Amino acid sequence: MNTNGNTYTVVYTSLVCVLVAAVLAVASQALKPRQAANEKAETISQILVAAGYGEMEGWRKAGNAAVLQCFRDNVEGEPQVYTPSQLKAQNYNIKHGKQLSLPVYRFKNGVTVLAVYGAGLWGPVWGYIALEPDMATIAGAYFDHESETPGLGGKIKDDPSFRDSFKGKVIGGDNTVEFDAISGATMTSRGLKTAIDTWMKAYREN
Amino acid sequence: MGKLRETILNPLFKNNPVTVLVLGICSSLAVTVEMKGALVMALSVTVVTGLSSLILSLIRKTIPNRVRIIVQLVVVALLVILVDQILRSFEATYAIDKQLSVYMGLIITNCIVMGRIEAFALGNKPLPALIDGLANGLGYGLILLTVAFFRELLGSGTLFGIPVLKALGYPGNGLVILPPMALIILGCIIWIQRSIDKELQE
Secondary structure, eight states, X not given: OOTTSHHHHHXXXXXXXXXXXXXXXXXXXXXXXXXXXXXXXXXXXXXXXXXXXXXXXXXXXXXXXXXXXXXXXXXXXXXXXXXXXXXXXXXXXXXXXXXXXXXXXXXXXXXXXXXXXXXOSSSEEEEEEEEOTTSSBEEEEEEEESSOOTTTTTHHHHXXXXXXXXXXXXXXXXXXXXXXXXXXXXXXXXHHHHHHHHHHHHHHHO | OHXXXXXXXXXXXXXXXXXXXXXXXHHHHHSOSSHHHHHHHHHHHHHHHHHHHHHHHHTXXXXXXXXXXXXXXXXXXXXXXXXXXXXXXXXXXXXXXXXHHHHHHGGGGOHHHHHHHHHTGGGSOHHHHHHHHHHHHHHHHHXXXXXXXXXXXXXXXXXXXXXXXXXXXXXXXXXXXXXXXXXXXXXXXXXXXXXXXXXXXX
């Protein structure tokens, strides 16, 4: 058979593409529930770390079930857990002045965890900020990002001293908080500051 | 039988894809900070090179010559996405997959994969192609783990996250954690291999 003809080439490549797309679609659908469960558990473990329960390494070793258990035991009520993509939708609502239902997690140790979400340099940055009962002093924080540069912007997640620097800071009357930017990561730091300020303002107004 | 032996052993030592052919350097520098990440990466690359060689060898006679690179890319991309999705689905590997992030997707651009398909799989029967793919993946993995061994041991004082030197009071060395040290270690491995094997000396 002539495998170099134009018709053959077009039909062949089309078939390969359709076949590959079908396999990927099936795999994606089949694996989605498991991935969603992992994502939810990771989100919860980040909230727990911000609230002062355990450390990220520990939660990873403990597994999803332990994370969910600790969250159920220590949070008041049954708040809905927002994954980063759901935070993105809320961020859109804040910007356009729409009806809001922002995530609030009240913990039994007295702190309240609020979420923040915004644009970093390469992709979204988000995080969780735990407030003392006075609702102004920061008790702890945890930040995550999708695609910031490792070693520069990535430090918002990887450098424990960065998130520790938030402890004890006070959210001022203008709903902003001052923190030291990471050198070499101006855009990420600026994006994170905008995210925190925007969300804190939205929380105060609701 | 001797030929099969060569197909398996050559990529591991004498014709190692990293130290002799100098392919796949980028990821050898990026994912060798820890043994755990390196092991997952090595296994993923082995699976991808093995299966892509097998699949493309099976359909080698039907591929139109003009678009063969595109067909190879599509098959490799399919396998890489599948491996990534599967790793993300399990609790045990979810965190590692997130940590490897872009480097998982970048297996597609690892020259070893396409190189073996072009050089071997398209001209050989499925079984030798599969073995060649797997052996090359393992050869890559061998170097990856060797580099990661030194970097994790001397950088953080641990192995697979378990404190070894750290338990003896070793404070860790930030320089070893940075990518340039991987290049130096890799250079030393190439140096040692070339001084042992006279055939490789130019």
